[in-house]
Amino acid sequence: MAEHDHPAPNSPGWDNPDFCPFCGHRLPDGGPGFVDHIQNDANATCRDRFEEWRENVADDIGGEWSG
Numbered sequence: 001m002a003e004h005d006h007p008a009p010n011s012p013g014w015d016n017p018d019f020c021p022f023c024g025h026r027l028p029d030g031g032p033g034f035v036d037h038i039q040n041d042a043n044a045t046c047r048d049r050f051e052e053w054r055e056n057v058a059d060d061i062g063g064e065w066s067g
């Protein structure tokens with residue numbers, strides 16, 4: 001019973017930026033909060049999945065993710 005749906009790891013559609021799309025952890029401030037979150041070694045799994053996701057997006061749009 002998740003309180004919210006997690007987008008697929010390869011999905012660019014993050015409906016709820018206040019939560020980590022990978023573990024559902026609440027983030028204090030959307031994008032910057034997410035960066036802090038994945039830079040924490042406690043969240044290495046989220047970081048790995050984010051890197052995979054970003055590579056997939058880069059393949060799709062042929063460029064870097066700009067937020």
Ligand SMILES: [Zn+2]
Pocket residue numbers: 020021022023024025037043046
């Ligand atoms: Zn997370």
